[in-house]
Amino acid sequence: MSEITLRQVSVDFDKVNIINQLDLDLQQGKVTTIVGPNGSGKSTVLKTMSRILKPTSGTVLLDGEAIHRMKSKYLAKQLAVLPQHSHAPEHMTVLELVWLGRYPHQSLFRGRCEKDEAAVKRALKQTDMLDLSHARLDDLSGGQQQRAWIAMALAQDTPYLLLDEPTTFLDMAHQLETLELIRRLNRQCNKTIVMVLHDVNLAARYSDELILLNQGAVMAQGKPADVLTESLLQDLFNIKVRILMDSHTGTPYFIPYCCCSEEV
Amino acid sequence: MIENTIDMGSAVSNKRFLLFVVLMASGLVLLGICMTASMASGPIMIPLKHAFALLLHHDQSVDNTILYSSRLPRTLIGALAGAAFAVSGAIMQGISRNPLACPSLLGINQGAALCIIVMLLFFPTISTALFIPFAFMGGILAALLIYSITATAGLSPLRLALAGIIVNALFHAVSRGLLLLFPDEAQATVFSIMGSLAGRSWMHFNMVLPWILIGLILSCFCYRQLNVLCLGDDEAQGLGLSAQTTQFILMGIAVMLAAAAVSVVGPVPFIGLIIPSAIRYFMPDYKYLIPLSMVFGALLLVFADTLIRLINPVVEIPVGIIAALLGGPFFVIIARSQAKGGAT
Numbered sequence: 019m020s021e022i023t024l025r026q027v028s029v030d031f032d033k034v035n036i037i038n039q040l041d042l043d044l045q046q047g048k049v050t051t052i053v054g055p056n057g058s059g060k061s062t063v064l065k066t067m068s069r070i071l072k073p074t075s076g077t078v079l080l081d082g083e084a085i086h087r088m089k090s091k092y093l094a095k096q097l098a099v100l101p102q103h104s105h106a107p108e109h110m111t112v113l114e115l116v117w118l119g120r121y122p123h124q125s126l127f128r129g130r131c132e133k134d135e136a137a138v139k140r141a142l143k144q145t146d147m148l149d150l151s152h153a154r155l156d157d158l159s160g161g162q163q164q165r166a167w168i169a170m171a172l173a174q175d176t177p178y179l180l181l182d183e184p185t186t187f188l189d190m191a192h193q194l195e196t197l198e199l200i201r202r203l204n205r206q207c208n209k210t211i212v213m214v215l216h217d218v219n220l221a222a223r224y225s226d227e228l229i230l231l232n233q234g235a236v237m238a239q240g241k242p243a244d245v246l247t248e249s250l251l252q253d254l255f256n257i258k259v260r261i262l263m264d265s266h267t268g269t270p271y272f273i274p275y276c277c278c279s280e281e282v
Numbered sequence: 283m284i285e286n287t288i289d290m291g292s293a294v295s296n297k298r299f300l301l302f303v304v305l306m307a308s309g310l311v312l313l314g315i316c317m318t319a320s321m322a323s324g325p326i327m328i329p330l331k332h333a334f335a336l337l338l339h340h341d342q343s344v345d346n347t348i349l350y351s352s353r354l355p356r357t358l359i360g361a362l363a364g365a366a367f368a369v370s371g372a373i374m375q376g377i378s379r380n381p382l383a384c385p386s387l388l389g390i391n392q393g394a395a396l397c398i399i400v401m402l403l404f405f406p407t408i409s410t411a412l413f414i415p416f417a418f419m420g421g422i423l424a425a426l427l428i429y430s431i432t433a434t435a436g437l438s439p440l441r442l443a444l445a446g447i448i449v450n451a452l453f454h455a456v457s458r459g460l461l462l463l464f465p466d467e468a469q470a471t472v473f474s475i476m477g478s479l480a481g482r483s484w485m486h487f488n489m490v491l492p493w494i495l496i497g498l499i500l501s502c503f504c505y506r507q508l509n510v511l512c513l514g515d516d517e518a519q520g521l522g523l524s525a526q527t528t529q530f531i532l533m534g535i536a537v538m539l540a541a542a543a544v545s546v547v548g549p550v551p552f553i554g555l556i557i558p559s560a561i562r563y564f565m566p567d568y569k570y571l572i573p574l575s576m577v578f579g580a581l582l583l584v585f586a587d588t589l590i591r592l593i594n595p596v597v598e599i600p601v602g603i604i605a606a607l608l609g610g611p612f613f614v615i616i617a618r619s620q621a622k623g624g625a626t
Contacts, residue, residue, distance in 0.1 A: 070519045094522025101516035107379070109566045110512075121510050122522035126503065174521070 021046040021210065022067055022178070027076035029062055029234075036062045037234035039076065044227075046177075049204045049211040051221040054231035055255055060214040061102065061182050063231065067212065068099035068180050080178070094122035097178040098171035103186060106155040112166045113151040116141055119173030141172035144207065145199060161192030168199065172207075179203065181213040185220070193217075197224045219271045222246055223264075230254055246270045252278060302570040305561075309577035316581055317361060320588040321353040325595045328353075355487045360479050360587045360601075361580035362487075363543035364553055366494045368579020369501050370543070371554020372571055373536040375562075376508040377529045381616050382443045384554035385421075385540035386609075389449030391549035393424030394541040395475065396453045398548075399460055403467050410485065414493050417541035424449050425537055443617075477548035477602025479587045486546045493542035498576060500535050505568035507532065512566075550602045552609025553579050559616055582608075 024042040028035065036059045044050050052060045065071040067078055069085050077084045085093055098119070106115055119141065120134045142148045145165045155163055164184060171179055184200065185193040201224050203209045215221040221228060222242035230237040230245060232254055238245040243263075251259045251272060259272040322333040328345045336349050371384035385391045397420030401408060431445040457475055461468040507528050510518045515525040540554070557579045558571060565571050586604040593599065 065516070068520060070516045089522075090519075090524050091522035094520065099516075099520035101514065101520065104514055104517050107512040107562075107566050108381075109563060114509075114567060115513075118510055118513065118521065121506060124506065171520075 021081055022212065023079040023082075024063075024067070025077050025079065027066060027073045027078060029059075029066055029071055030074045031062065031071075035234070037066070037073075040234065040236065042229070042236060042239075044210075044212060046210050047204075047208065048226040049201060049213070049224060050227040050229060051225040052212070052214045052229045052231055053216075053218050053221045054237075057233075058231045059234040060231055062234070064099070064180055064182050064212065064214050065101075068097055069093060070099065070101070091122040094174060094176070096176055097180060098174040098176040099180040100167055100171050100182065100184060102182040104167055106163075106166075108156060110155050111151070112142075112147055112153055112155060112158070112169070113138070115155060115166055116147075116151070116169045116173050119170040119175075122174060137173050137175045141169040144172055144203065145169040159192070160188050161195055164188065164192070164196050165199065168196075168203075172203070177208075178210045178212070181211070183214050183216060185215065185217070193220065200224065218246070218251070222271060223267055223269045243270050246272065248272075298565065298567065298570070301564060302574070305564070305574055306577060309574065309581060313361065313577055313581045313584065316584045316588060317357050320357040320360065320584050320591075321349055323588050323591040323595065324348070324353060327595075352481075352483065355484045356479050356482045356587070357584060359482045359487050359490065359546050360584045362490060362494045363479075363547040363550070364580040364583025365498060365576040366539040366543040366579070367550060367553040367583070368557035368575040369498055369572055370536040370539040372558035372561075372568070372575045373501060373504075373508065373532050373539075374554070375558055376512055376568060377532050377536075378442060379512060379514065380442050381559055381562075382446075382555070382613075384552070384558075385536070385544075386549060386551035386554060387443060387446040387450070387613075388428050389424040389446050389453055390421045390537055390540045391544050391551065392450050392453035392457070393420040393422075393427075394418070394544035395549040396420050396457045396460075397423075398545055399457050399475070403460060403464050406467070410489050413489060413545045414542050417545040418538055420453075421537040421541040421544075422534075424453065425533060427452075475548065476600035477550035477605065478598065478600040479547050480598050482546060490542050490546045494539060497535055497539040497542065501539070501572050504532060504535070505572055508568040508572075512568075547583075548600075548602060550583065550605045552605050552612065553582055555616070556609055556612045557582060559612070 022044040024040050027037060027040045029037040040063070042063070052063060054060050062071060066073055069078070072086065078086070080093070080096055116138050120130070120137060123134060124130070142151050145168050147162070147165055147169050150158065150162060155166060158166065168184070181200065184196050188196060197220060200211055200213065204211050225242060227240060228242050228245050229239045230250065237254060238250055246261055248259055248261050251257065256278050258275040258278060260275065261270055261272045264271050318330060318334055322328045322330050326348060328349060332345055333349060336346055340346055367385060374383040374385065374388065375381055394417035397416045398413065401413065401416050427449045428442070428445050431448065432441055461475065507523060510521050510523045511525065511528060518525040558575045561571055561574045561578065565574060583601070586608070587601050590599045590601055590604055
């Protein structure tokens with residue numbers, strides 16, 4: 019069953035065409051990761067899915083409904099999105115940030131209620147941020163800040179969660195911690211996850227599906243073990259690689275050897 | 283375990299709320315004291331006790347006449363304008379996510395002032411009811427200029443401040459030029475270049491009251507949108523807030539507040555910078571930030587206006603100069619803390 023669908027989507031940015039007539043089907047209940055070289059349009063695809071960018075043509079469907087015809091708050095109750103390196107205002111606490119995730123559920127005449135409070139608590143618990151809920155974001159480590167932002171998106175209480183490079187600027191331990199959390203949210207809380215990652219090996223390890231993107235077009239889509247091939251990675255990143263199987267996790271990983279251009 | 287931490291969570295918001303109540307109460311008390319002092323101060327000093335008594339009961343004294351005909355409207359206008367400047371700054375800082383944004387640094391005040399000067403010089407007979415709409419147009423013009431300068435380059439604090447300086451200088455130069463070309467008529471417009479409360483009357487109060495009141499009430503209802511916008515455009519979009527439309531509407535409210543204030547007291551600088559930035563340190567939540575900005579903005583302008591009448595009651599220093607003296611160092615502090623934050 020396919021739940022996020024892109025049909026003939028083209029996106030221009032500053033009059034430069036980034037994506038041209040892209041068709042894409044993403045499955046519900048999976049962790050899908052978009053990978054590709056710089057400038058391949060990974061973030062653009064994610065932003066278009068979450069309506070931050072408006073496609074010049076084509077439609078994005080969420081559960082069969084065109085997202086550009088939805089009310090903003092309605093969409094925000096279906097789909098939460100964390101853009102790349104967000105900055106919280108100075109002096110804001112974790113709790114205050116997470117409460118903002120309830121914005122789409124509130125209105126001028128409907129203030130905070132028990133349901134909101136329960137969602138905020140649940141989000142803090144799921145991200146293991148309860149003990150830090152009163153801490154100021156400026157005082158937290160990068161990994162903790164990322165968890166706070168994820169908690170905000172969780173408070174939105176949506177079936178879909180989109181993340182744009184959630185591991186950038188994090189060290190190895192925090193990268194793993196964040197991806198473990200994301201996978202847990204998928205497995206335990208039944209969230210459909212779509213994310214953009216830079217690191218193909220990490221993507222292969224934590225995703226059910228990979229989408230390999232190049233110049234705004236899908237080169238391959240499927241299970242990591244199926245789509246990651248030496249020739250494809252050579253085409254995509256212009257590097258010579260060797261693909262191995264990690265017996266511990268059962269996922270493929272590759273070792274980059276050299277740039278193709280250097281060899282010549 | 284969860285139950286405990288829930289309590290901790292609400293304890294924190296309770297702490298903020300308590301701080302809000304304390305700040306609000308002390309702000310209101312100080313404002314009351316300052317307003318009484320403002321009504322007592324001037325070329326003819328009214329004893330504080332008598333000023334206070336007069337507010338409760340009229341009597342036949344000269345003090346009564348002075349207080350009700352000039353000091354009271356002046357004080358009330360000062361409080362309204364101060365609140366308007368501070369809230370306008372709070373909104374602008376929120377929508378631009380820029381701690382240096384405020385109506386004076388963005389040139390909004392100067393734009394509004396220029397339109398007032400044009401009106402006073404060329405259409406001296408025109409109805410005062412058109413003052414504020416005219417000033418509003420000037421403010422919007424300045425906002426559009428800022429937007430067109432920064433639209434392509436992005437809204438970094440430094441760029442915004444630089445664009446503000448350009449727009450400010452432009453409007454200021456035109457204002458000055460006009461005053462030099464028409465020296466005879468210029469006397470009536472001097473407040474609109476320096477910022478002053480001298481000679482403000484009930485007529486001005488009635489003119490400005492509805493605009494500022496509406497602006498302040500509207501801004502109190504927008505705290506959720508402002509809180510969300512503070513996260514970033516994309517983040518706001520993700521939370522179901524159409525960032526551009528909201529920014530546009532909020533900027534309209536902010537410009538209206540600043541323009542209304544400028545049309546009665548002139549372009550008093552920095553109140554919109556100092557007050558919200560200082561309060562934000564304790565209260566980043568706009569739910570509390572807006573009401574507190576109102577009270578402390580009013581307090582600062584009334585205080586500065588009282589101060590100048592105590593320094594020299596006969597020849598008044600324009601209140602804008604006092605505000606600039608207070609605001610200059612503050613600007614440096616914010617800019618420095620920004621530079622530090624940017625480096626990490």
